[in-house]
Amino acid sequence: MKFGNSRRFFLGAAGGLAAASGIGFPFRASAANRPGVEPFHGEHQAGIATKQQKHTYLAAFDLMAKDRSELIRLLQGWSAASVRLTAGRPIPDRTSDEQLIADGGSAQGLDPARLTLTFGFGPTLFERAGQDRFGLAARRPAALVELPRFNGDQLEPARCGGDLSVQACADDPQIAFHAIRELARLGYGSVRMRWGQAGFMPDTRSSGTGRNLMGFKDGTNNPDSSGSRRVGTPDMPRDFSEVVWVGNDGPAWMRGGSYMVTRRIRIALEHWDRTPVDYQEEVVGRHKASGAPLGQKNEFAPLDLAAIHADGAPVLPESSHARLGSAVANQGAQMFRRGYSYNEASAVTAERWPPWRQGMMFDAGLLFMAYQRDPRAAFIPVFERMAKLDAINQFTTHVGSGIFACPPGAPPGGFVGQELFT
Amino acid sequence: MKFGNSRRFFLGAAGGLAAASGIGFPFRASAANRPGVEPFHGEHQAGIATKQQKHTYLAAFDLMAKDRSELIRLLQGWSAASVRLTAGRPIPDRTSDEQLIADGGSAQGLDPARLTLTFGFGPTLFERAGQDRFGLAARRPAALVELPRFNGDQLEPARCGGDLSVQACADDPQIAFHAIRELARLGYGSVRMRWGQAGFMPDTRSSGTGRNLMGFKDGTNNPDSSGSRRVGTPDMPRDFSEVVWVGNDGPAWMRGGSYMVTRRIRIALEHWDRTPVDYQEEVVGRHKASGAPLGQKNEFAPLDLAAIHADGAPVLPESSHARLGSAVANQGAQMFRRGYSYNEASAVTAERWPPWRQGMMFDAGLLFMAYQRDPRAAFIPVFERMAKLDAINQFTTHVGSGIFACPPGAPPGGFVGQELFT
Numbered sequence: 001m002k003f004g005n006s007r008r009f010f011l012g013a014a015g016g017l018a019a020a021s022g023i024g025f026p027f028r029a030s031a032a033n034r035p036g037v038e039p040f041h042g043e044h045q046a047g048i049a050t051k052q053q054k055h056t057y058l059a060a061f062d063l064m065a066k067d068r069s070e071l072i073r074l075l076q077g078w079s080a081a082s083v084r085l086t087a088g089r090p091i092p093d094r095t096s097d098e099q100l101i102a103d104g105g106s107a108q109g110l111d112p113a114r115l116t117l118t119f120g121f122g123p124t125l126f127e128r129a130g131q132d133r134f135g136l137a138a139r140r141p142a143a144l145v146e147l148p149r150f151n152g153d154q155l156e157p158a159r160c161g162g163d164l165s166v167q168a169c170a171d172d173p174q175i176a177f178h179a180i181r182e183l184a185r186l187g188y189g190s191v192r193m194r195w196g197q198a199g200f201m202p203d204t205r206s207s208g209t210g211r212n213l214m215g216f217k218d219g220t221n222n223p224d225s226s227g228s229r230r231v232g233t234p235d236m237p238r239d240f241s242e243v244v245w246v247g248n249d250g251p252a253w254m255r256g257g258s259y260m261v262t263r264r265i266r267i268a269l270e271h272w273d274r275t276p277v278d279y280q281e282e283v284v285g286r287h288k289a290s291g292a293p294l295g296q297k298n299e300f301a302p303l304d305l306a307a308i309h310a311d312g313a314p315v316l317p318e319s320s321h322a323r324l325g326s327a328v329a330n331q332g333a334q335m336f337r338r339g340y341s342y343n344e345a346s347a348v349t350a351e352r353w354p355p356w357r358q359g360m361m362f363d364a365g366l367l368f369m370a371y372q373r374d375p376r377a378a379f380i381p382v383f384e385r386m387a388k389l390d391a392i393n394q395f396t397t398h399v400g401s402g403i404f405a406c407p408p409g410a411p412p413g414g415f416v417g418q419e420l421f422t
Numbered sequence: 423m424k425f426g427n428s429r430r431f432f433l434g435a436a437g438g439l440a441a442a443s444g445i446g447f448p449f450r451a452s453a454a455n456r457p458g459v460e461p462f463h464g465e466h467q468a469g470i471a472t473k474q475q476k477h478t479y480l481a482a483f484d485l486m487a488k489d490r491s492e493l494i495r496l497l498q499g500w501s502a503a504s505v506r507l508t509a510g511r512p513i514p515d516r517t518s519d520e521q522l523i524a525d526g527g528s529a530q531g532l533d534p535a536r537l538t539l540t541f542g543f544g545p546t547l548f549e550r551a552g553q554d555r556f557g558l559a560a561r562r563p564a565a566l567v568e569l570p571r572f573n574g575d576q577l578e579p580a581r582c583g584g585d586l587s588v589q590a591c592a593d594d595p596q597i598a599f600h601a602i603r604e605l606a607r608l609g610y611g612s613v614r615m616r617w618g619q620a621g622f623m624p625d626t627r628s629s630g631t632g633r634n635l636m637g638f639k640d641g642t643n644n645p646d647s648s649g650s651r652r653v654g655t656p657d658m659p660r661d662f663s664e665v666v667w668v669g670n671d672g673p674a675w676m677r678g679g680s681y682m683v684t685r686r687i688r689i690a691l692e693h694w695d696r697t698p699v700d701y702q703e704e705v706v707g708r709h710k711a712s713g714a715p716l717g718q719k720n721e722f723a724p725l726d727l728a729a730i731h732a733d734g735a736p737v738l739p740e741s742s743h744a745r746l747g748s749a750v751a752n753q754g755a756q757m758f759r760r761g762y763s764y765n766e767a768s769a770v771t772a773e774r775w776p777p778w779r780q781g782m783m784f785d786a787g788l789l790f791m792a793y794q795r796d797p798r799a800a801f802i803p804v805f806e807r808m809a810k811l812d813a814i815n816q817f818t819t820h821v822g823s824g825i826f827a828c829p830p831g832a833p834p835g836g837f838v839g840q841e842l843f844t
Contacts, residue, residue, distance in 0.1 A: 104637045105699075106634070106637045109630060110625060111625065113625065172625045174622070174623075174625075177765050185696060198767070202532055203533065211528050211596075213599070215526045273526045273604075273606075274610065288527055344766040345581075345618050346618040362615075362618065364599070
C-alpha cells in the first residue's frame with residue numbers, strides 16, 4: 001500500500017482505522033449490542049430492509065481517483081469508517097497524516113440513532129464517455145442501465161447521476177449528515193460530492209401506514225421486510241426478498257445486493273393544497289382518510305381494476321396513481337419504495353393559471369427511492385407508463401434522478417463491493 | 423363581516439372557525455391537556471420560552487391584503503387556525519366557501535408534537551417605500567429598525583425581509599411544515615409566501631448543551647427560560663425574562679412581546695471539516711470536547727478576558743467567537759438564541775485556495791434566531807463588532823436576514839397582535 005502521495009492518500013488500511021482508538025472525544029469504546037446500533041456487516045447492506053429511520057441524507061459523488069487501487073482504498077476506508085460511525089464511535093485522529101484530522105464532532109454525545117450507511121455504484125463508475133477508467137466496464141451488470149428520458153422529465157444536471165452513492169439513514173438528522181460529512185472529508189482528493197439531499201419521515205404513532213406531504217397514506221402495497229404482509233395476492237405477488245435482492249439472475253458480485261433508483265420529485269403543494277379532496281382522491285385512486293381504494297372501506301382491500309360505476313366509468317380511474325403503479329396493472333412488476341419527504345425552503349415560480357401571478361412555491365416533495373432486483377423489470381417499465389398517464393403528474397415534477405447498483409453487505413474485515421474487484 | 427369577494431375572503435370569523443367541527447378526518451374532538459400540546463393562548467406567544475422543539479419551519483410572507491380590515495381578518499383567522507393546529511385538530515371543511523377546503527391531511531394521525539406558532543411583524547408592515555398601507559406607520563416601535571448592512575453580508579433578496587413572519591416549531595418536521603402550509607393556504611389572496619426555511623436540532627440525550635454543525639457546544643451562555651442557570655454574573659447579567667420580553671420601554675401593544683432577528687448563515691463545512699481542531703478552538707474560543715472556555719476545564723466557567731499566556735497573547739483570542747459574542751465584552755448586552763441547523767442539499771462552489779477546483783459545497787449551516795427586548799441594544803451592536811472581527815467569519819456567510827416584532831400572546835377568543843389595531 002502506497003502512502004507517498006498525500007493529496008491522493010485516503011486511508012492507510014481498513015484494519016488500521018478500525019483498530020485505532022478515538023482521540024479527543026471520550027466516546028464509549030464498545031458499541032456492540034447497544035440500543036440504536038444497526039450492524040454494518042451482513043449478507044445485505046443495512047439501510048434497505050432495515051426498518052425505515054426518520055431521517056436521511058443521500059449523497060452522490062464523482063470519483064477523481066486516478067486508478068483502481070485508489071478506488072479500492074476509498075471503499076476500504078469508507079467501510080472501516082462506517083463500522084465506527086454506525087457504532088457511534090468517532091473517526092480517530094491520526095496526527096501523523098495531515099489529511100486525517102479528528103472527527104468533526106457534530107455527533108459527539110448523541111446516540112447512533114440506528115445509523116445505516118448504504119453504498120451504490122452508478123453506471124459511470126463502470127464506463128464514462130467511453131472510458132473504462134477503473135477496468136470495470138466488463139463487470140457492469142446488464143441491469144445497471146442508464147435510465148431513459150421519461151415523459152415530463154425536468155431534470156437538473158446538478159441533481160442527477162454520480163459514480164458512487166452513499167445513503168445515510170438515522171433517527172436523528174444530525175447523525176445522518178455527520179456521517180456523510182465524515183465520508184466526504186475522508187475521501188477528499190479521491191471523490192467530490194456531486195449532489196446531496198436530506199429527507200424526513202413523519203413520526204408515526206403506531207405501525208400504520210404513514211402519510212406523505214400530499215396527505216395520503218403512502219406505501220400500502222409496498223413489500224414488507226418484516227414479513228407481516230400476506231403475499232401471493234395480485235397486489236402483492238412476491239415477498240420482499242424476491243422483489244429486492246439480486247439472485248442468480250445477476251453477476252456474482254451483486255448477489256444479495258439491489259438496484260436503487262432515486263428521483264427528486266417536486267410536488268406543487270401550494271396547488272395541491274387548494275384542490276378539493278374529492279378531486280385529490282380521483283388523482284390518487286384512494287380515499288384520503290382511510291387509504292382504501294376508491295369504492296372500498298379497508299386500506300388493504302385489493303385493487304379492483306374492473307369495478308365500474310353505473311355509468312360505465314371505472315371506479316378506479318384509468319389515470320389514477322394507485323392503479324397505474326399497482327402490481328396488478330403491471331404484469332406483477334414490484335419494487336420496494338423507501339423514500340423520504342424533503343422540504344427545502346422555497347423557490348420562485350409563476351402560476352400556470354390565471355391570474356398568472358409570480359410568487360414563491362414550496363421546494364418540497366418526495367425523495368423517491370426504490371430498491372429492486374432489476375430496474376428493467378420494475379421501475380423503468382412501471383414509470384414509463386405512469387410518466388405518460390398518471391394524473392398525479394399535474395402536481396409533480398421530476399428534477400433529480402439516479403440509478404445505483406448497491407452490492408451485498410461487507411463481511412467483517414471486508415469492504416462493501418469487494419467482490420467487484422476480485 | 424363581508425363574504426362577497428371570494429378571492430379576498432379569508433376566514434369568516436375567528437370564533438366561527440374555532441367552533442366548527444372537523445369534517446372528513448376522525449380527529450379527537452378534545453385536545454385539552456393532552457401530552458404534546460403546547461397552549462396557544464397566554465401572556466407571551468408560545469415558541470419563544472417554550473423548551474426548544476427538534477424541528478422548525480420559518481416562513482415570511484408579503485401582505486397583499488388591500489386594507490386594514492383584511493389584515494385583521496387574516497390575523498384572526500390565523501390565530502383561530504393556530505388554536506386548532508397546536509391542539510392537533512384539522513382545519514375544518516367549509517363546503518359553502520370555495521376557498522376553504524379541508525385540511526391538507528399530512529398531519530392526520532400524528533401527535534401535535536408540541537407544535538407552536540409564533541407570529542411577527544416586519545418593518546414593511548408599518549411602512550413600505552414611504553407608503554402607510556394599513557394605517558400603522560405611527561404605531562411602529564422605535565426598536566423595529568431595519569437591520570443595517572453588516573460587514574461581509576452576502577444577502578440574497580429572496581431570503582430576506584417580509585411583512586409577516588410565522589415560525590412553526592414541533593418535534594416532528596411534518597407537523598411544522600403542515601402548519602405553515604395550512605396558514606399559507608388559508609391566507610391565499612391575502613398573503614404570498616416570500617421565503618421559508620426548515621431547520622432541525624440534534625437529539626440531545628440529556629439536558630447537556632447541544633452541538634451545532636461545527637461540532638461545538640452551542641448555547642452555553644444562552645439565557646435559560648427554565649430558570650436553572652445562575653444569573654447576575656458577568657457572563658449572564660440578566661435573566662431570561664429581562665432579556666427577552668418587552669416591558670414599559672416599548673409601546674403598549676408590544677408589552678410581553680419580543681423582537682426576533684433571523685439570519686440564514688451558511689457555514690463552509692467542507693472547509694471547516696478539514697481544519698485542525700486546535701485552530702477551530704482558537705476560532706471559537708472554547709475547547710471542542712468540553713465546551714469550556716480556552717484554558718479552562720468546565721463548560722460553564724466564566725470567560726476571563728484578561729487571562730494571558732506567558733508570551734502576553736490573550737488566552738481567549740481577541741478574534742474568538744465566544745469572546746466577541748459574550749455579555750462581558752458587550753457592556754452586558756444579551757439576547758436569547760433559539761436557532762436551528764439547516765441542511766439543504768448542496769450548491770456549486772469554487773475553492774478559494776489552490777488548486778481552485780470547482781465542486782459542490784454543502785448548503786448547510788445555522789438558521790440563527792435571536793429574541794430580545796430591543797435589537798438596538800442587543801443583536802445589532804453585538805453583531806456589528808462580530809461581523810468585522812470574528813474569526814468565525816472565515817467559515818460563515820450570511821445569506822438571509824429578517825427582523826420582526828413578535829407581539830405578546832393572544833388571550834382566549836382574541837388574536838395575535840390585536841392590541842396593534844385598537
